[in-house]
Amino acid sequence: MPRLVSYNVHDCIGTDRRYSPERIADVLAGLDADVVALQEVTLDHAGDVLRVFREVTGMHETDGTLFDRGVGRYGNLLLSRSPPLRQAVDDISIAGREARGVLDVELTLDGRRWRIFATHLGLGMLERRVQLGQVMQLAAQSDADFTVLMGDFNVWTGSAAFRPLIERGFSMSRVRSFPTRVLPLFALDRILVRGDFTRTEYSRYDGGNVATASDHFPVVADLRY
Numbered sequence: 001m002p003r004l005v006s007y008n009v010h011d012c013i014g015t016d017r018r019y020s021p022e023r024i025a026d027v028l029a030g031l032d033a034d035v036v037a038l039q040e041v042t043l044d045h046a047g048d049v050l051r052v053f054r055e056v057t058g059m060h061e062t063d064g065t066l067f068d069r070g071v072g073r074y075g076n077l078l079l080s081r082s083p084p085l086r087q088a089v090d091d092i093s094i095a096g097r098e099a100r101g102v103l104d105v106e107l108t109l110d111g112r113r114w115r116i117f118a119t120h121l122g123l124g125m126l127e128r129r130v131q132l133g134q135v136m137q138l139a140a141q142s143d144a145d146f147t148v149l150m151g152d153f154n155v156w157t158g159s160a161a162f163r164p165l166i167e168r169g170f171s172m173s174r175v176r177s178f179p180t181r182v183l184p185l186f187a188l189d190r191i192l193v194r195g196d197f198t199r200t201e202y203s204r205y206d207g208g209n210v211a212t213a214s215d216h217f218p219v220v221a222d223l224r225y
Contacts, residue, residue, distance in 0.1 A: 001222055001223060002034045002035070003031070003032065003033040003034050003035075003220060003222050003223075004033065004034065004035050004036075004037075004148060004150065004191055004193070004220070004221040004223070005033040005035070005191075005205070005218050005220050005221075006039075006218065007027070007036060007039070007189070007219070008038075008039040008040050008120070008152045008188075008189060008214060008215075008216035009024050009040055009041060009213075009216075010215050010216065011041070011074075012024050012042075012214075014214060015211070015212050015215055021052045021053070022052055022056075023209060023213045024053075024213055024214065025055075027205075027207075027209070027213050027214075027218065028057050029056050029057060030205075030207050030208045030210075031205055031220065033079075034080065034081050034109055035078065035079070035080045035116060035150075036059070036078070036079040036080075037078055037103075037116070037150035038076065038077040038078070038079065038118075039075075039076055039118075039119075039152045040074075040120065040152075041074070041076065041077040042069060042072040042073070043063065043073045043077070044071060053079065059081055060079065060082070061077060061078070062077070062078040062080070062087050062103060062105050063077060064076035064077060064078060064101060064102075064103030064118060065077070066089065066091065066093070066099045066100070067099045075099070076101060076118050076120060076151070077103075078103055078105055080105070082107045084105045085106045085108065086105070086106040087104065087105045087106075089101050089102070089103055090102045090134070092119070092130075092131045092135070094122060094124075094131070097127050100122055102117050102138065103117070104116075104117055104138060105117075106144065112145040112146060112195075113146070114144055114145065114146045114147075114148065115142040115144035115147050115148070116150065117135060117139055117148065117150070117151075118150050118151050119131075119135055119150075120154075121135075121151070121152070121153050121155075122154065128153070128154055128155070128161075129161070132153065136164055139194075144195075145195055145196065146193065146194070146197075147170075147193070147195065148191065149191070150190070150192075151189070151190070152189050152216070153188065153190050155188065155190070156188065159187075162190070165192055169194045170192040171192065171193050171200050172192045173189075173191045173202035174187050174202070175187060175202050175203060175204045175219050177189040177204055177216050177218070178216050178217070180210070180211045180215055180216065180217055184204065190219065191221040195223075196225070197224060197225055198224050198225060199224045200222070200223050200224070201222045201224075202219065202220065202221055203220045204217045204218070204220070205217060205220050
């Protein structure tokens with residue numbers, strides 16, 4: 001039963017304002033996932049963040065960062081038990097706004113071919129609408145056994161924006177994942193899956209020290225073939 005996770009790690013800065021990649025790594029270990037899409041990751045030039053994640057999880061990493069913040073490259077990161085067969089980063093940035101990208105990865109799980117899109121959309125409504133349209137176009141071209149979209153979509157209300165994907169056979173999480181400091185109110189983080197599965201269970205992971213590790217809870221999708 002594959003387990004997929006989307007997790008905005010808030011630059012490894014917790015709600016106590018303490019920087020701790022080790023704490024995020026502990027959360028990742030507790031999740032025991034097959035694929036994890038991480039957002040708001042800074043990969044320091046010394047490689048310490050990747051080293052911590054690698055040592056704790058033993059997973060393969062696929063770098064989806066887009067720009068350098070001085071202390072390191074910032075953006076998306078995909079962790080997977082299986083090595084990527086193909087990878088690409090598509091720039092979906094809007095002029096004058098923060099750089100945004102979508103990480104496009106193909107891999108094999110349980111003998112099946114997966115294509116996974118991991119992203120973090122912008123804060124502006126018009127910006128986000130354009131970016132979501134671009135991600136949807138990429139997903140529509142996939143002929144993999146399973147196609148997955150994961151990330152922080154920054155959609156604060158409702159699910160109407162995702163209707164074109166749902167009409168194309170995607171199942172979608174609606175789990176409230178933000179904020180961690182109080183009762184989570186918003187389903188900013190989503191997982192959408194299309195493929196030949198019998199059931200998908202979506203949940204919010206709240207184990208260990210997850211409430212202080214980041215301002216987002218991880219969203220989990222457990223699939224049954």
